[in-house]
Amino acid sequence: MTIAYHPDIVEKAARERWQASGCFEVGEDPAREKFYCLTMFPYPSGKLHMGHVRVFTISDVIARYQRMQGRHVLQPMGWDAFGMPAENAAIQRGIPPAQWTYRNIDDMREQLRSLGYAYDWSREITTCRPEYYRWEQWLFTRMFAKGLVYRKNAIVNWDPVDQTVLANEQVIDGRGWRSDAPVERREIPQWFMKITAYADELLAELDSMPGWPESVKTMQRNWIGRSEGVELSFDIDGDGAPLTVYTTRPDTLFGVTYMAVAAEHPLATEAAARDPDIAAFIEACKQTGAAEATLETMEKKGMPLGISAVHPLTGREVPLWVANFVLMSYGTGAVMAVPGHDARDWDFATQHGLPIVQVIAPADGSEIDVTAEVYEEKGLLVNSGEYDGMDFDAAFDAIADHFEQTGRGRRTVNYRLRDWGVSRQRYWGTPIPIVYCDDCGAVPVPEEQLPVVLPEDVEFTGVGSPLRSMPQFYETRCPACDGEARRETDTFDTFVESSWYFARYACPDASGAMLDERAAYWMPVDQYTGGVEHAILHLLYSRFFQRVMRDEGLTQASEPFTNLLTQGMVLKDGAKMSKAKGNTVDPGELIDRYGADTVRLFMMFAAPPEQALEWSDEGVQGAYRFLKRFWHAVQTHVEAGEVGELDAASLGEAGQALRRKTHQTIAKISDDIGRRHAFNTAIAAAMELLNAVNRFEDGSRAGRAVVREALETVVLMLSPIVPHVCDALWAALGHEGAIVDEPWPEVDAAALEQDMIELVVQVNGRLRGRVTTATDATSETIVEQALADPNVQRFIGGKPVRKTIVVPGRLVNLVV
RNA sequence: GCCGGGAUGGCGGAAUUGGUAGACGCAGUGGACUCAAAAUCCACCGGUGGUGACACCAUGGGGGUUCAAGUCCCCCUCCCGGUACCA
Numbered sequence: 001m002t003i004a005y006h007p008d009i010v011e012k013a014a015r016e017r018w019q020a021s022g023c024f025e026v027g028e029d030p031a032r033e034k035f036y037c038l039t040m041f042p043y044p045s046g047k048l049h050m051g052h053v054r055v056f057t058i059s060d061v062i063a064r065y066q067r068m069q070g071r072h073v074l075q076p077m078g079w080d081a082f083g084m085p086a087e088n089a090a091i092q093r094g095i096p097p098a099q100w101t102y103r104n105i106d107d108m109r110e111q112l113r114s115l116g117y118a119y120d121w122s123r124e125i126t127t128c129r130p131e132y133y134r135w136e137q138w139l140f141t142r143m144f145a146k147g148l149v150y151r152k153n154a155i156v157n158w159d160p161v162d163q164t165v166l167a168n169e170q171v172i173d174g175r176g177w178r179s180d181a182p183v184e185r186r187e188i189p190q191w192f193m194k195i196t197a198y199a200d201e202l203l204a205e206l207d208s209m210p211g212w213p214e215s216v217k218t219m220q221r222n223w224i225g226r227s228e229g230v231e232l233s234f235d236i237d238g239d240g241a242p243l244t245v246y247t248t249r250p251d252t253l254f255g256v257t258y259m260a261v262a263a264e265h266p267l268a269t270e271a272a273a274r275d276p277d278i279a280a281f282i283e284a285c286k287q288t289g290a291a292e293a294t295l296e297t298m299e300k301k302g303m304p305l306g307i308s309a310v311h312p313l314t315g316r317e318v319p320l321w322v323a324n325f326v327l328m329s330y331g332t333g334a335v336m337a338v339p340g341h342d343a344r345d346w347d348f349a350t351q352h353g354l355p356i357v358q359v360i361a362p363a364d365g366s367e368i369d370v371t372a373e374v375y376e377e378k379g380l381l382v383n384s385g386e387y388d389g390m391d392f393d394a395a396f397d398a399i400a401d402h403f404e405q406t407g408r409g410r411r412t413v414n415y416r417l418r419d420w421g422v423s424r425q426r427y428w429g430t431p432i433p434i435v436y437c438d439d440c441g442a443v444p445v446p447e448e449q450l451p452v453v454l455p456e457d458v459e460f461t462g463v464g465s466p467l468r469s470m471p472q473f474y475e476t477r478c479p480a481c482d483g484e485a486r487r488e489t490d491t492f493d494t495f496v497e498s499s500w501y502f503a504r505y506a507c508p509d510a511s512g513a514m515l516d517e518r519a520a521y522w523m524p525v526d527q528y529t530g531g532v533e534h535a536i537l538h539l540l541y542s543r544f545f546q547r548v549m550r551d552e553g554l555t556q557a558s559e560p561f562t563n564l565l566t567q568g569m570v571l572k573d574g575a576k577m578s579k580a581k582g583n584t585v586d587p588g589e590l591i592d593r594y595g596a597d598t599v600r601l602f603m604m605f606a607a608p609p610e611q612a613l614e615w616s617d618e619g620v621q622g623a624y625r626f627l628k629r630f631w632h633a634v635q636t637h638v639e640a641g642e643v644g645e646l647d648a649a650s651l652g653e654a655g656q657a658l659r660r661k662t663h664q665t666i667a668k669i670s671d672d673i674g675r676r677h678a679f680n681t682a683i684a685a686a687m688e689l690l691n692a693v694n695r696f697e698d699g700s701r702a703g704r705a706v707v708r709e710a711l712e713t714v715v716l717m718l719s720p721i722v723p724h725v726c727d728a729l730w731a732a733l734g735h736e737g738a739i740v741d742e743p744w745p746e747v748d749a750a751a752l753e754q755d756m757i758e759l760v761v762q763v764n765g766r767l768r769g770r771v772t773t774a775t776d777a778t779s780e781t782i783v784e785q786a787l788a789d790p791n792v793q794r795f796i797g798g799k800p801v802r803k804t805i806v807v808p809g810r811l812v813n814l815v816v
Numbered sequence: 817g818c819c820g821g822g823a824u825g826g827c828g829g830a831a832u833u834g835g836u837a838g839a840c841g842c843a844g845u846g847g848a849c850u851c852a853a854a855a856u857c858c859a860c861c862g863g864u865g866g867u868g869a870c871a872c873c874a875u876g877g878g879g880g881u882u883c884a885a886g887u888c889c890c891c892c893u894c895c896c897g898g899u900a901c902c903a
Contacts, residue, residue, distance in 0.1 A: 043903050083903065156901070167901040215820055219898075222819050292899045296817040325817090329900095344817085417900090424901065493901070533897060535820075568821095569897080576896085605841070606828060610821090612896070614828055618842050626841085628856095671832085681830065684840035691840090760836045765884040767836055791870080805883055807835055815883045 005631040007595025007725070014724040015116055023740055024118045026074050028521040035071035036522045037063040038502055038561075040530030040538070041078045041125070044104040045085055048111040050570040050577055050603075050615065051531070053587045057600045057721075058567055058609050058679070059529045060117045064720035065673050066527075067118070068744040074522055075118055076505040078125030079105050082429045082494045084167065090428075091462040097428040098456035101128060111588060115596045116724055118740075123508045127497035128428075132504065134451030135514035136496055137433040139545075141444040142552055148194045151442060154421050155264075155290045155329075158186035164464060165425040168291040178462075185286045187264075190423035190490070191432060195544045199224055199415045201558075202543055211563035213610075216535045223536050225416025230400045232409030234259065234309035234336070236267075237317060243267065243309055246331035246414055250403075251395035254384040255338040255359035257349065259309050260302060260321045262328040267320065271305040278303055278322065285324045300325050300348050312408055313385065323348065329418060340370035359383050363391070420541065422493045427458065427465040429491025437478035437485040446479050452487070465489055498538055499545035502528075502560055515554040524557040532566035532610075539564070565609060565677055572615040585615055597722035598624040604679040604721050626687060627725055630718075633690060634711055634729045643708045644701030648751065655706045656751075658696050662710045663751040665689045669717045670744065679721065686714050708733070713745050760811040761786040763795040771812075779806040786812050 018024060028034075039059040042052055063075040079101075086097035093100070105126065112119070125132060143149045157166040161179035165188075170177040195202075203224045206217045230250045233242035243259065261267050263285035272279035281303045288294060302323035309318050325344060326335055339349035339356040349356050358370040360379040368375050378392040387395050403409030423432065431452040433445035445452055455473055458466040467473050467489040478485035503515055506522040524546075530538075539561070546560040569576050572583040590599050602623040607613040651659065665685050672682035693710045696703070712733060719726035719739050730739035754775055759782060761769040769789040773782055783804050786792055796816050803815040 040903095045903090080903075085902085165901070168899095169902040219820050223898090223900085290901085293817080296899085298817090421900080426901085494903075495900095498903085531897090531903090532821080533903080536898060537900065538903085571896090574895090608829085611829090612822085616828065616842070619828065622842055625856095632856095676832070678830095678832080680828095681832090681840080684830075687840055762836085762884075765835090765882090770836085803883060805835090811835055811884095813835080813883055 003635055005628050005725070007597060007627075010728045011114075011116065011595050011597065011724040014727040015113070017727065017738060018116075018118070018740070021738065023738070024075065025120045025122050026072060028518055029072050030521065032072040033070070034522060035063075035066040035073045035527070036525045037066065037073060037075045037527045038505070038525045038529070039075075039077070040528070040534060041080050041498070041501060042108065043080045043083055043085070044101055044108055046104045046107065048108055048587050050585055050587060053115065053599060054570055054603050054609075054613060055529055055531065055567050056112070056115065056117055057603050058565065058677075059527070060115075060600075061604065061673065061679060061720040062527050062529070062565075062677070063118050064723060064740070065744070067740065068716070068720070068742065069674070070743065073118075074120060074123075074505070076123040076125070076508075077112065077117070077119045077121065078123075078501060078505070079108075079127065080494065080498050080501075081105065081126050081128035082491075082497060084426065084428070086428045087426060087460065087462070090460040094460075096456060096458055096460060098128065101428075114588075114591055115600065118723075123505050125501055125504055125508050127430075127494075127501065128454075130451040130453050131511070132501075133430040133454075133497065135504070136430055136492065136500070137445065137450050137452060138447060139500070139514060139548065139552070140492075141433055141447065141450075143193065143548060144444045148197065148548065149191055149422075150194070150419075151189055151191055153187040154190045154192075155185050155187055156190075156425075157290050158184045160184055162463065164462075168289065171289040171291070171294075174287075174289055174294070182287055183289055185288065185290050188425075190421050191434070192419040192421050193544075195420045195541070196415055196417055198544055198547050199226065199417050201547065202540065205543075205559060209559065212561075213564065213566060216532075216539065216564060216566060219535050220540055223417060223540065227414050227416070229412055229414055230396075230403060230409055231332070231412045232312060232336075232403050234312060234318075236320070237308045237310060240267075240307075242408075243320075243334055244332050245334050245336045246412060247336055248414075249338065249341065250399040251378070251381055251384075251387075251390070251392050252338040252341045252359055253313060253336070253399060254381075254387070255340045255357050256311060256318055256336045257339060257355045257357060258319050258321055258337045259334065260323040260326050260337055260348070261305075261334040262326040263322055263324060264328040265322070265326075265333045267305065267307075267334075268322040271307070271322070275306065278305065282322065285322075288324075295325070295327070298324065300344070300351065302348060302352065312403075319354075321352075330416065331414060339374070341375055343374050343376060346370075346374035357383060420493075420544075422496055423490040424493055425465060426491055427454075427460065427467055429494060430454070430497065431467075432488045432490050432492055434488040435476055435478055435485045436488065437481060437483055439483060440478050440480040440485075442488075443478055443480050443485070449479065454491070465491075467491075495538060495541050499541040500549065502542065503546070503549060503555060513554075515549065519555050523555050524559055525561045527563045527565065528561035529565045529567060529609075532568065535566060567609045568607070568612040570613050570615060574614070577615065585617075590620060594620060594624045595627075595724070597725045598627060601627065601683065601722050605683045606680070608678055608680050627722065629694075630690060630714070631725065631729065633693060634715065634732055637704070637707055637711055638732055638734075640699070640704060642701070643704045646705040646709055647702060648748075651702065651706065652698070654696065654698060655703060658692055658706050658710060659748075659751045660754065661689055661692050662706075662713050663747050663749075666713060666717070666745050666747045667752075670747070673717075673720065682717070683721065686718055689714055715739070716742060716745050757809060759786075759809075761789060761792050762811060762813040763792060764815055765813060766795075768792045768795050775809075779804075782806055782812050783814075786814065 063073050067073045081101050086101050089100045090097045157171050159166050159176035159179050161181040171183050227248045229248035231246050233244045235242050263282045272282050302321045305320045307320050337345040339345040340358050341360050356371050361382045362379045381387045381390050381395050400411050431454050433452045435443045474487040476487050502525050503519050506519040507516045510516045542560050549555050577584050602620045668685045669682045672678040715726050715729045727739050756772050757775050758772050769792045771785045799816040801814050805813040
């Protein structure tokens, strides 16, 4: 009687064994090759969701696989614990954010344990703890000293009813999510980090990061958006100061028919003082959210300011407009408009009846009509005076030279990337360590006074930050002059915590420094896994912080993550699983019913990791069914008794075939997991091998030896994916040591050898037959055999064969 | 709007470097076992025609390159992610 598969018993035993041996808790071992495997840490929202299970399982499979490859593997876990949901929960349920967060962490840690991840729990990090964020505050003061942070006004979404700043997410169709009042753009002073100081390095290094997906690198390049252009100034009629604009297309300068400035531009403000209609328009521009998607998709509107600029080359006057699509935060807040050769300018000119002139002609001499359709390609200059006939490069240089020589402009490199605004007018975050003094200004909190501790026991009403009504928090003395002073009540963007946590896992208990020498051993992260939604912000900020820490002498590496895997979302009924849509599946319930291995197996089998995964209850049952078959196959094999020595030389044809399949599968799965991260096809290959074992009928001692090799191979290779059941099956196969300490199986090249091979025969590229030939057959022999096939002859139909193509090991194509 | 990604049977997906489209699994159909059901096992399983061997059609839509295209190029549609205060 075989023992039945009881996942609850098997999984509990395996986890107890791992815990007792402490096999996943690692110190630093310079003699061994390290492998730092990291998952983007979760926000403790309350319960583990399927998206978490997916990303953690992917990472765990890689960690366990690398361990079997002999590497010294670190896989830590922690909590991105600050953030808005805790404040929302506090408003809705009257629980202080800290209490809500710590409770969630405890719940989620238990759920994570039930999934059997190979974590080093001794390194757990929680970002809302003062012992963590004090180093973030410390680094900020270091950056302050180096001039890498500064304060300036920036635009926020303002809810005029709730009297509070709104996140973009809280603005729904231009209205506050709670008050339903139309939001306003408002300028307030905020702290910025100079990420642009590293823009060139962040961009250049992308070229030498082969371990990152091209798509992510492309997105980051576009986000940084380095452009080479010219800043040039237009005189304003009357005697105002000249208006400076930035353009990447100085070759189109003669096509300027109007200029446009942002609503916040000083020239617009001046005009508004004269003209109430303009004032009203600017006011209307401010009645909209600050998100880029909102600004770029809204209808393009504008008004003439009633003043003109003087074209610096032609001397002609061009009208000056204020327009809602010009961004104050990019370039100079003003643009020269070339409607003939810029799509946005073209739309605006068409709408407002502004002239459109052609100044670029296609290099191939074809005719275009820019009044009918915009032409944005580079070409040859026309209607451009002395520059006529020049191409883009020649015109760029000639015009840039002219402006530099006359002192009216200069070549400039511009970035789309903006400095990182880190101030948040929220409570549940890291306090920004600044004190404001009437005499000394903004003074950073000295190191010995850190951390500035966030009070956790607060009354949370949702109207403004509680810190602003806590004099015991904000009343302080100036660190410079000891006079009366006021603490900053804004907190950091939560992206700040997640921009350096990966390094802190190396030394989570270091009390005297942000990082110590252990970081030199573990950094950089070898494999980083997380959602593609973080492709730009989190990953760019982390690359920035890594460099700031490097320049502070805390770590050597410039890049924090050597290899990056961005996994897709978990969908159900075609939509992302979310509480709002009510289509969530609770991992806990499934683990109770089928066990963690079934959930892990389904997650890894249902789709490749980068792709969106469609949830399927039936698919989970299929995974469970496979594990039962797997279990049964090993148990029946073990019960059949003793197994002989494997004698590869004397095997029959069927035995040889099964051995070949076993070793082909080792090669396939090693490549699938190790190189391609194609866990779904790795599992499919394991299933195929198990199917082959089940079909294999030789019950002799020699036959059972081949079966044993196949089964041990499958158990070893599936152990990163379904570690609990493999732990039990490895023991069932008579091994005393734990499977987590076993090395990955190796391919026996001799087992792969084959005398005969089947080739496909095509006629004119279409499949017409198959031939079996010797593996080393010559092209002539293969073609001869192919021509002997009657169906092939039928399609040749007596016509002469014009060409034969032989693809070794695959096919032969006869062209007639 | 802009940037990135995606679309293959009834469903999830496979096809790794341009070389047999549909591996593996799910669902379904038929059968075995059973008093019965569940579980398990076996067989079939893209569409059309054909008893069949086979043939034709088929990888979101349209065009192109090639002996050969799901894969490369051009154009288009729809869906997803990001868009700087969601994490």
